[in-house]
Amino acid sequence: MSLEVCVRSMTYEPVYSGVRSPALRSFLRLPPIRHRSQVIQDFELTIERGEVVAIIGASGAGKTTLLRILAGVETSYDGYVKLDGDQVTKPNRRVYLMPQEHTLLPWRNVERNLAFNFRNGTEESRLATPDRLLGMFKLSDKRYQYPHSLSGGERARVALMCAMCAMPEILLLDEPFRGLDQLTMERCQDDLVRWLGETKAQESVVLVSHSIADAVFLADRVVVVGSRPLRPFAEFVMPNQRIRRSEESTSLEERVLDALVKVQTGNGNGTGC
Amino acid sequence: MWVRRAALSIVVPVLLLLAWFWVHAQQGTQSSYITDPREVLRKAWLLRGTLGENSILSLWRLAFGMVIGAVAGVGTGILLGRQKLARRLFGPTLSVVAAIPVIVLIPFFLMIFGFGELFRIAVVAAVVQMLVHQAVFNSVRFFPAAWLELAAHREKTGWQVVKEMLIPSALPEIVRAVRLSLLLAWLAIAIGEKAVAEWPNGGLGYQIMRARELGKYEELFAAVLVLGAIAWVADSMLGWLERVVSHWRGVPAENL
Numbered sequence: 355m356s357l358e359v360c361v362r363s364m365t366y367e368p369v370y371s372g373v374r375s376p377a378l379r380s381f382l383r384l385p386p387i388r389h390r391s392q393v394i395q396d397f398e399l400t401i402e403r404g405e406v407v408a409i410i411g412a413s414g415a416g417k418t419t420l421l422r423i424l425a426g427v428e429t430s431y432d433g434y435v436k437l438d439g440d441q442v443t444k445p446n447r448r449v450y451l452m453p454q455e456h457t458l459l460p461w462r463n464v465e466r467n468l469a470f471n472f473r474n475g476t477e478e479s480r481l482a483t484p485d486r487l488l489g490m491f492k493l494s495d496k497r498y499q500y501p502h503s504l505s506g507g508e509r510a511r512v513a514l515m516c517a518m519c520a521m522p523e524i525l526l527l528d529e530p531f532r533g534l535d536q537l538t539m540e541r542c543q544d545d546l547v548r549w550l551g552e553t554k555a556q557e558s559v560v561l562v563s564h565s566i567a568d569a570v571f572l573a574d575r576v577v578v579v580g581s582r583p584l585r586p587f588a589e590f591v592m593p594n595q596r597i598r599r600s601e602e603s604t605s606l607e608e609r610v611l612d613a614l615v616k617v618q619t620g621n622g623n624g625t626g627c
Numbered sequence: 628m629w630v631r632r633a634a635l636s637i638v639v640p641v642l643l644l645l646a647w648f649w650v651h652a653q654q655g656t657q658s659s660y661i662t663d664p665r666e667v668l669r670k671a672w673l674l675r676g677t678l679g680e681n682s683i684l685s686l687w688r689l690a691f692g693m694v695i696g697a698v699a700g701v702g703t704g705i706l707l708g709r710q711k712l713a714r715r716l717f718g719p720t721l722s723v724v725a726a727i728p729v730i731v732l733i734p735f736f737l738m739i740f741g742f743g744e745l746f747r748i749a750v751v752a753a754v755v756q757m758l759v760h761q762a763v764f765n766s767v768r769f770f771p772a773a774w775l776e777l778a779a780h781r782e783k784t785g786w787q788v789v790k791e792m793l794i795p796s797a798l799p800e801i802v803r804a805v806r807l808s809l810l811l812a813w814l815a816i817a818i819g820e821k822a823v824a825e826w827p828n829g830g831l832g833y834q835i836m837r838a839r840e841l842g843k844y845e846e847l848f849a850a851v852l853v854l855g856a857i858a859w860v861a862d863s864m865l866g867w868l869e870r871v872v873s874h875w876r877g878v879p880a881e882n883l
Contacts, residue, residue, distance in 0.1 A: 425776075425780070427776050427779070444779065445776060445779035445780040446779075446780065446782060447780065447781065447782050449780070450780055451776070451780060453773050453776075455773060457773050457774055457776075457777045459774065459792070459796075460796075460875050460876070461795045461796050461798070461875045462795075462875075470781070470791065471777075471781060473781075500874075500875045500877070501875075502875065502876065502877035503877065520780070520781065
């Protein structure tokens with residue numbers, strides 16, 4: 355199984371809502387309508403089964419749009435997304451997108467949120483029953499809590515568990531650890547690593563982030579991308595030992611950071627590694 | 628502390644009753660601008676049979692009408708909120724009809740539903756449907772796209788989206804709309820019962836209208852007191868229901 359992405363070009367089309375006239379918009383203190391612009395240009399990537407790929411780029415680079423293309427949510431682009439050779443044209447069970455704003459359903463408690471995402475019927479789904487996950491990640495006491503009464507960290511972990519319940523082949527994570535403190539973040543990462551071990555590398559993960567530490571810790575491959583239009587700049591293969599704050603990881607982080615700085619300031623062409 | 632709560636809620640009605648007694652006492656015996664409250668209470672006791680029967684009749688109609696109206700409102704709200712074609716087709720007509728006061732629509736309702744029980748229920752249902760429709764329609768129209776995308780990823784069917792997402796998320800709004808519509812529903816039931824006059828099966832609304840026309844002010848006030856008490860109980864119950872179904876929004880305990 356592999357996921358092939360090729361986006362030759364994706365353009366942002368302005369959305370008019372209500373007031374079109376620029377003069378009236380400025381009179382009403384409405385933001386000006388954004389111009390038509392290219393968001394993604396010549397992006398190609400192939401993700402193999404069980405691989406964790408991190409896409410690193412500046413804020414507003416178009417990474418979220420890229421993930422939405424991978425998920426089949428965004429379809430107005432020139433190119434294709436193929437999962438095992440089948441074109442992905444609409445959202446489906448095989449790919450799961452966990453958006454930045456976690457989509458916990460506030461009217462359902464933790465257990466029922468997991469149940470909403472649970473994929474029943476397959477042989478492997480026994481691994482990911484809500485009960486088992488709650489026990490595995492020590493959240494059983496939060497089972498009947500509603501999202502509004504959870505802390506930010508718990509919410510992030512429950513959102514991650516929802517993604518696990520779904521048992522997708524490709525898991526797309528859009529800044530999953532954003533806004534968490536260091537310890538909670540590491541706990542979430544450990545949960546994810548543990549889960550990937552559990553599924554015996556059946557799931558591939560695409561992780562979008564602007565945290566280099568996240569990417570170096572989790573990923574097998576890190577792709578540094580340039581901003582607006584998003585295009586690949588450099589690619590790093592990670593030893594992926596999943597050890598934090600080691601000398602090796604620090605030096606890797608520095609190299610990724612260098613590439614990121616280069617692509618921001620526009621120095622040099624992309625170099626592979 | 629529901630005892631304290633009940634005690635507090637009864638303070639103002641008791642004061643109003645005392646004020647009524649006082650004003651009546653001031654005007655002297657020969658004048659009758661203001662009805663004697665003792666007379667009203669006596670009348671209420673004398674007519675307890677009719678008042679009770681009529682209340683039950685009206686309540687039954689009201690409940691039936693409200694349930695039908697709420698179900699219809701949820702249905703049309705979801706249909707028009709989700710289906711662009713339905714919205715374009717029926718939206719304008721519905722907003723025009725909603726803008727017309729119910730009392731103007733009475734002749735049409737009489738033509739459609741005939742002079743009977745069905746008509747009275749339909750008037751209540753129409754009023755409730757309009758408010759519930761508005762609430763559900765807005766809630767569905769502005770339902771976050773991220774949740775719909777999640778549903779698409781989980782390959783949920785249209786019916787599952789309605790059942791598991793749209794209705795539960797709109798439930799607080801639905802109950803709030805039903806509670807609001809109670810105010811208009813009382814008016815609607817009175818109008819409906821007046822339009823199809825029937826005695827003794829007229830209902831509380833008709834009894835009030837009839838007493839007013841015949842100049843039986845003691846009976847009028849007695850019926851109004853009963854209606855007020857029923858309305859208060861109904862509103863409290865719906866208020867409680869509203870709090871129950873809104874719990875997931877995390878309303879602070881001190882606001883309850």
